[in-house]
Amino acid sequence: MAATVASAYGLVSIFARISFFGLADLFRTRKFFIALSLGLTIVSSILVFVNPCYQTLLFSSLCFGLGASLLAMFNVIFADTFKKDQAMASVSILSIAPLIAELLVAPFQYYATMNTPRNYTFLWAVSAITAVICLVVLLFIKEQRPAERNFSVKNFKIALTNKSFMIVCVVGVLISFIKFATSGSNMTNFSNLINMDPMGVAYLGVVFSVTQLVSGVLMGTLLTKKIGVKWTLIIGVILSGIFSLIGSFITNPTLLFISYALNGIGYGLTYNVLIGIALSHFERNLREVAMGIFQTFFAVGIFFGDKIYNFIIQVFGGNLTGVSLYQRTFLITAIVALITVGLCFIVFRNKPSSVAKNEK
Numbered sequence: 001m002a003a004t005v006a007s008a009y010g011l012v013s014i015f016a017r018i019s020f021f022g023l024a025d026l027f028r029t030r031k032f033f034i035a036l037s038l039g040l041t042i043v044s045s046i047l048v049f050v051n052p053c054y055q056t057l058l059f060s061s062l063c064f065g066l067g068a069s070l071l072a073m074f075n076v077i078f079a080d081t082f083k084k085d086q087a088m089a090s091v092s093i094l095s096i097a098p099l100i101a102e103l104l105v106a107p108f109q110y111y112a113t114m115n116t117p118r119n120y121t122f123l124w125a126v127s128a129i130t131a132v133i134c135l136v137v138l139l140f141i142k143e144q145r146p147a148e149r150n151f152s153v154k155n156f157k158i159a160l161t162n163k164s165f166m167i168v169c170v171v172g173v174l175i176s177f178i179k180f181a182t183s184g185s186n187m188t189n190f191s192n193l194i195n196m197d198p199m200g201v202a203y204l205g206v207v208f209s210v211t212q213l214v215s216g217v218l219m220g221t222l223l224t225k226k227i228g229v230k231w232t233l234i235i236g237v238i239l240s241g242i243f244s245l246i247g248s249f250i251t252n253p254t255l256l257f258i259s260y261a262l263n264g265i266g267y268g269l270t271y272n273v274l275i276g277i278a279l280s281h282f283e284r285n286l287r288e289v290a291m292g293i294f295q296t297f298f299a300v301g302i303f304f305g306d307k308i309y310n311f312i313i314q315v316f317g318g319n320l321t322g323v324s325l326y327q328r329t330f331l332i333t334a335i336v337a338l339i340t341v342g343l344c345f346i347v348f349r350n351k352p353s354s355v356a357k358n359e360k
Contacts, residue, residue, distance in 0.1 A: 003310035005057050006185050010302030012065035017299055020070055021292035025151035030073045031143040037067040038135045045128035049121045060124070069295065093220075102209040110202035155289045158282075165281045165290065167347050168274055169297035171233075174340040175270045176301025178240050181308055181333045182247060182263060183208060190326040196253035204260055211264030216272040229273055230348040234341055236269025241337025247330035251323060308332065 024030045044063040047056040105126070112122040159165060180186070191201045215236070223232040243263040250256055278294045279287050308329055316328070 007306035008061040009065035012062045013069045013299030016069040017295040018292035022151045037070045038131045041131040045124045048124040099209040099213040102205040114198045150288045172298045173301040176298045177305045180302045180305030194251045208264035211261045212268035215265040215268030233273045236266045240266030244330045244334035
């Protein structure tokens with residue numbers, strides 16, 4: 001049931017990401033749908049605060065997944081202010097937002113979990129209040145409505161028949177699986193099982209975001225220029241794979257907390273490189289379609305990254321519980337990382353935004 005709640009976030013993203021991109025294009029407004037997701041976040045957070053149970057948590061996860069799906073719109077809005085060959089730089093600059101969010105939420109998380117019983121409902125109250133503030137601020141943002149529609153059968157065909165772009169989407173599934181199987185709520189649960197200090201658990205997200213930010217900036221300003229896209233991507237996957245391997249046999253809280261930085265660095269390199277490649281394949285009028293398709297593929301990896309725990313329980317039955325369940329999952333994730341490295345060696349060339357097969 002816990003795995004179902006966690007994976008609902010990714011499940012709704014599979015259908016919502018491209019659907020809401022299309023609706024935003026149809027009605028020529030992104031602002032309305034962002035407001036809609038904030039409204040649903042407010043409602044679901046209040047429901048969890050008032051009555052925390054399986055149904056309200058599931059609804060909350062679905063609403064958070066919807067909200068995260070619409071965050072991808074900001075990537076496109078922000079990228080539109082840059083030239084085609086500056087897509088990598090735009091992604092690097094925008095990557096500061098998750099760090100600010102983690103720094104703001106970490107003290108609240110520590111306050112809610114430092115005592116027993118843990119006051120998790122307090123976090124949903126913070127979520128509702130924050131969403132209300134965001135909704136009010138959104139009202140004062142002036143939206144520039146696009147002059148013409150970008151979501152058309154023609155544009156979809158152009159994106160879906162671009163072999164280079166579709167390879168990037170497939171790699172995105174693997175990258176998102178690696179990330180979500182070994183971070184977020186899964187990492188929090190694993191850390192609690194090995195008795196990590198509540199302060200450490202609260203600041204895991206900060207460690208991840210800080211290292212993700214640093215590596216994301218380095219990706220856009222240095223690494224892709226010095227060693228190329230291929231090696232930047234491969235190094236990122238290797239670092240995430242190393243952390244997964246460490247998590248498969250290490251239960252020391254301090255060592256796990258420190259090594260979690262490898263996961264953040266790896267994801268900062270891989271995700272930002274992939275977003276940059278996906279956007280740089282197309283001119284501005286096609287970027288929204290391309291981002292919608294890429295984010296749909298990415299959501300598949302999110303879903304299976306959380307659902308893998310349920311799958312392992314079904315395969316091994318009651319033989320794996322607690323720490324052993326998470327360690328087995330981390331081992332499987334390390335294997336997926338190794339496969340991803342092999343795939344990157346095969347399909348990517350060591351040039352910015354290029355793969356082995358020619359673009360159509």
